[in-house]
Amino acid sequence: MARRRFSNVDSGAWIEGEPAPLEHVVSVAASLLSGSRQPLLTGMGTDIEGARAAMTLAEQIGGVIDHMHSTAVLRDLDSMRETGVMLTTPVEAHVRADTVLLVGDQLLESWPELAARILGSPLRRRIIWLAPASNAKLSGYEVETTRLVVGSGAKRAAALASLRARAKGCPVANLFLPLAQIDAVAETLRAARFGVAIWSAAALDALEIETINGLVRDLNEMTRFSTLPLPPPDNGAGVLAACGWMTGFPMRTGFGAGMPVHDPWRFDTERLVAEGETDCVMWISALGASWPAWGEAPAIALCDAAAAFAREPKARITVGRPGVDHDAVLHNPDTGSLVATPASAPSEAPSVAQVLALIAARLAGQRAAA
Amino acid sequence: MKTCIKGGRVIDPANRRDAIGDVWMEGGRIIAPPASGEADETFDASGLVVMAGGIDIHSHIASANTNTARLLLPEQHRAHARRPAATPLSNAGWSTFETGCLYAQMGFTTVIEPAVSPHQALHAHLELADIPIIDKGILTILGNDDFILGAIRDGESPAVIRDHVAWTLQSARALGIKAINAGGVAAFKENMRSFSFDDVVPSYGVTSRQIVKALQAAVHERGVPHPLHLHCNNLGLPGNVETALATIAAAEDLPLHLAHLQFYGYGNEGPQGFSSAAPRLAEALKTAPNVTIDVGQVMFGQTVTVSSDVLRQFMARGQAHPKKYAIIDGDSNGGGIVPYEYKAGSFFNAVQFAVGLELFLLIEDPQRVYFTTDHPNGAPFTAYPDLFALLMDKDLRAEWISRLPPAALPVTTLPSLTREYSLYEIATMTRVAPARLLGLPDRGRLEPGARADVAIYRPGKDLAQMFRAAARVYKDGDLVVHDGAVTHYRFGRALNVAPEVDAKMERRMARYYDERYGLKSDFMRVPEGALGRAEPFEGVACRG
Numbered sequence: 001m002a003r004r005r006f007s008n009v010d011s012g013a014w015i016e017g018e019p020a021p022l023e024h025v026v027s028v029a030a031s032l033l034s035g036s037r038q039p040l041l042t043g044m045g046t047d048i049e050g051a052r053a054a055m056t057l058a059e060q061i062g063g064v065i066d067h068m069h070s071t072a073v074l075r076d077l078d079s080m081r082e083t084g085v086m087l088t089t090p091v092e093a094h095v096r097a098d099t100v101l102l103v104g105d106q107l108l109e110s111w112p113e114l115a116a117r118i119l120g121s122p123l124r125r126r127i128i129w130l131a132p133a134s135n136a137k138l139s140g141y142e143v144e145t146t147r148l149v150v151g152s153g154a155k156r157a158a159a160l161a162s163l164r165a166r167a168k169g170c171p172v173a174n175l176f177l178p179l180a181q182i183d184a185v186a187e188t189l190r191a192a193r194f195g196v197a198i199w200s201a202a203a204l205d206a207l208e209i210e211t212i213n214g215l216v217r218d219l220n221e222m223t224r225f226s227t228l229p230l231p232p233p234d235n236g237a238g239v240l241a242a243c244g245w246m247t248g249f250p251m252r253t254g255f256g257a258g259m260p261v262h263d264p265w266r267f268d269t270e271r272l273v274a275e276g277e278t279d280c281v282m283w284i285s286a287l288g289a290s291w292p293a294w295g296e297a298p299a300i301a302l303c304d305a306a307a308a309f310a311r312e313p314k315a316r317i318t319v320g321r322p323g324v325d326h327d328a329v330l331h332n333p334d335t336g337s338l339v340a341t342p343a344s345a346p347s348e349a350p351s352v353a354q355v356l357a358l359i360a361a362r363l364a365g366q367r368a369a370a
Numbered sequence: 371m372k373t374c375i376k377g378g379r380v381i382d383p384a385n386r387r388d389a390i391g392d393v394w395m396e397g398g399r400i401i402a403p404p405a406s407g408e409a410d411e412t413f414d415a416s417g418l419v420v421m422a423g424g425i426d427i428h429s430h431i432a433s434a435n436t437n438t439a440r441l442l443l444p445e446q447h448r449a450h451a452r453r454p455a456a457t458p459l460s461n462a463g464w465s466t467f468e469t470g471c472l473y474a475q476m477g478f479t480t481v482i483e484p485a486v487s488p489h490q491a492l493h494a495h496l497e498l499a500d501i502p503i504i505d506k507g508i509l510t511i512l513g514n515d516d517f518i519l520g521a522i523r524d525g526e527s528p529a530v531i532r533d534h535v536a537w538t539l540q541s542a543r544a545l546g547i548k549a550i551n552a553g554g555v556a557a558f559k560e561n562m563r564s565f566s567f568d569d570v571v572p573s574y575g576v577t578s579r580q581i582v583k584a585l586q587a588a589v590h591e592r593g594v595p596h597p598l599h600l601h602c603n604n605l606g607l608p609g610n611v612e613t614a615l616a617t618i619a620a621a622e623d624l625p626l627h628l629a630h631l632q633f634y635g636y637g638n639e640g641p642q643g644f645s646s647a648a649p650r651l652a653e654a655l656k657t658a659p660n661v662t663i664d665v666g667q668v669m670f671g672q673t674v675t676v677s678s679d680v681l682r683q684f685m686a687r688g689q690a691h692p693k694k695y696a697i698i699d700g701d702s703n704g705g706g707i708v709p710y711e712y713k714a715g716s717f718f719n720a721v722q723f724a725v726g727l728e729l730f731l732l733i734e735d736p737q738r739v740y741f742t743t744d745h746p747n748g749a750p751f752t753a754y755p756d757l758f759a760l761l762m763d764k765d766l767r768a769e770w771i772s773r774l775p776p777a778a779l780p781v782t783t784l785p786s787l788t789r790e791y792s793l794y795e796i797a798t799m800t801r802v803a804p805a806r807l808l809g810l811p812d813r814g815r816l817e818p819g820a821r822a823d824v825a826i827y828r829p830g831k832d833l834a835q836m837f838r839a840a841a842r843v844y845k846d847g848d849l850v851v852h853d854g855a856v857t858h859y860r861f862g863r864a865l866n867v868a869p870e871v872d873a874k875m876e877r878r879m880a881r882y883y884d885e886r887y888g889l890k891s892d893f894m895r896v897p898e899g900a901l902g903r904a905e906p907f908e909g910v911a912c913r914g
Contacts, residue, residue: 055459080694080696081442084694084696084697086698087699088699089698092701117888241437241493244437245432245440246459248465257452259452259461260459329900335489338493339894340895340896
């Protein structure tokens with residue numbers, strides 16, 4: 001039975017949709033976790049403090065850590081750890097890029113400032129957009145843009161491969177675009193003094209990303225070219241960083257073996273839920289009102305007041321928004337770094353880190369009592 | 371509570387002490403033996419060696435680049451054992467938590483991360499905050515950034531460079547300034563593929579020599595205790611000893627620290643055009659008492675090179691093993707992560723190994739040569755115990771040398787060197803000398819008033835084992851390592867200098883960031899409250 005009548009309340013804690021004291025909800029959450037054979041901490045839309053607290057808790061309870069945008073994060077990461085990458089920062093791209101290769105959709109959606117910081121700067125840049133979204137416009141920015149419209153899927157992948165081949169001077173066949181058009185773009189890329197390729201991993205597949213990285217590696221044999229994969233939302237890059245230094249691994253890491261084990265397939269949230277391999281999901285999403293894509297209700301939710309679930313979680317706690325309700329460290333897409341972000345409208349709402357600390361303390365109390 | 375470490379062999383070169391005796395501690399400090407002679411707790415250290423906690427001046431333990439290396443190489447740091455419950459994440463391979471534990475187990479209590487871009491300072495401090503037990507600090511990087519290069523090009527006064535150095539130190543909460551291939555990384559962005567001391571950065575018209583000298587003077591004149599920490603041009607290339615010699619000569623009489631000098635100790639002689647030039651460096655250093663060095667010793671095995679010398683790392687990408695890398699054109703220096711395997715059977719790696727040891731053995735003053743492996747570039751810091759054993763035992767060296775390719779031996783002097791470090795010299799090099807070099811007057815020594823960071827080792831035939839697993843380690847008087855194992859966590863602090871910043875420079879930087887980057891100049895600040903630990907910082911005084 002869906003109980004959504006509390007979904008607009010702006011603070012508080014609930015047990016199965018009924019308001020309850022915070023301490024009680026914390027204690028229920030702790031019991032759910034301690035009674036679980038395979039807990040999963042996912043969503044992970046939180047600041048660095050929240051990520052640190054989640055990792056610490058996951059280790060204590062033998063849980064799994066995943067992030068709602070892990071699929072995109074791992075697409076970029078896999079390309080790096082398979083073959084290597086050239087990377088730059090949004091700051092350096094802003095001041096230096098004379099040539100920008102945009103690939104695919106979801107660019108402005110991933111980083112709205114892309115237009116202002118890269119495309120609309122006073123620097124004269126050559127912009128090439130390979131496979132733009134059909135309705136996408138760089139509105140308001142009077143820049144010279146070459147568009148290569150090829151659609152998506154196999155055609156886009158093939159166009160990227162032909163571009164890489166032609167940039168390297170190799171012959172190509174079975175083109176989806178006129179050779180002259182590809183060659184013109186290849187020549188523009190080769191003529192760059194400092195080019196930057198930009199994409200969102202949410203819109204491309206792994207092979208396409210690898211092809212772009214290969215293209216950029218090839219271009220560096222003669223000129224300078226780098227890449228700027230756009231960071232995923234919900235502090236995906238920040239959580240990745242904290243996972244990295246705390247466990248050595250990215251998200252999709254489990255602690256059930258008594259040590260961190262990273263396995264992108266085994267610890268994929270959707271798979272764990274679909275296969276019934278987790279019996280207690282904690283959904284953490286403090287940076288927006290998002291909810292699990294798989295539709296099932298999580299047992300525990302630390303979320304925005306506006307989050308609406310198919311069914312109310314057993315334990316639900318409204319947490320403050322990082323950088324709004326409380327000071328936070330978040331990955332900042334404008335700087336490409338972790339940035340301390342003061343609260344814009346400080347409130348009493350607890351942070352993810354605070355709630356997780358309460359749960360951890362409760363678990364420690366339960367263990368001591370046992 | 372008074373603790374007495376009783377009857378150990380106390381080696382404290384700061385006080386010229388090497389004798390059986392007691393060390394007393396109370397309230398996190400070393401104290402004089404109390405008149406009563408009564409201790410609340412006594413540890414019988416007879417047969418053991420007692421030293422101050424070790425200090426590492428150059429180890430890449432916490433930065434965005436280090437983290438990229440972790441993520442690049444998941445196959446290289448699988449956890450190997452289930453965790454001891456008391457110390458969370460200590461078995462997570464290459465995690466910050468493991469780093470703190472491994473250092474503590476070797477008796478190290480202070481470690482400096484030497485390469486943090488000012489824009490990435492918060493990231494580095496967050497990683498440091500998750501390194502348990504040890505105190506730590508960062509050096510922040512200047513010398514490829516637009517502001518400094520532009521200021522030198524425009525002929526701005528030395529006062530501007532000084533103020534900018536102060537502003538950067540304060541913004542990054544750093545202990546000192548490092549320059550890494552000064553000018554070379556900026557030149558690489560303009561597609562230069564090699565860069566020497568007198569080469570010119572295209573858009574700025576300034577040379578590496580100008581940048582280095584400007585920063586060296588600014589750091590010194592601003593009273594920062596640690597001199598400019600310099601990673602020279604042409605790292606790793608045959609014949610690059612000339613670069614190092616030119617750099618030493620250019621230092622004139624001002625203090626300068628040269629990082630991982632081993633990587634610059636190469637001639638181009640012999641059948642392979644690659645030879646040791648360590649004796650020339652050792653000779654040059656004799657007449658340059660203002661220059662200190664650390665070695666960056668190579669030890670054999672798989673590792674990963676993590677460096678903000680983006681040009682060098684890019685040029686080395688073909689040697690990646692396994693075949694993958696990350697080359698990052700950053701806001702100033704950026705980074706390059708290239709995994710690499712040093713092989714005992716490789717002529718080149720054998721010469722590198724020899725050059726490092728030659729520097730250790732030929733530079734006679736243990737206060738001017740530091741023991742680094744440039745972790746993880748020459749080897750992981752966990753190789754220190756083996757390195758100390760090699761320095762202390764010429765027979766062990768001979769055994770290692772016998773496994774090297776015979777062709778490598780004639781191009782080095784290593785086989786002819788018979789010097790053996792004493793424990794006293796090891797203590798000098800790892801304790802009092804680094805404390806002096808970093809400006810930390812209450813560390814690296816065991817006199818009353820000093821910080822109660824104490825490492826107690828069990829000597830034995832296996833010298834490496836002695837240093838690998840301390841019998842006991844006290845951090846601020848708290849027993850944190852027992853029989854080579856960490857017993858519990860405490861969290862140390864990040865040491866930093868905070869020279870006063872001119873209000874004009876504050877305003878100027880705000881304007882600069884707005885005009886050049888369209889950003890607020892405080893985005894890289896490191897607020898104390900952001901680190902999630904109580905009292906995360908400790909101030910270090912500048913010279914008045």
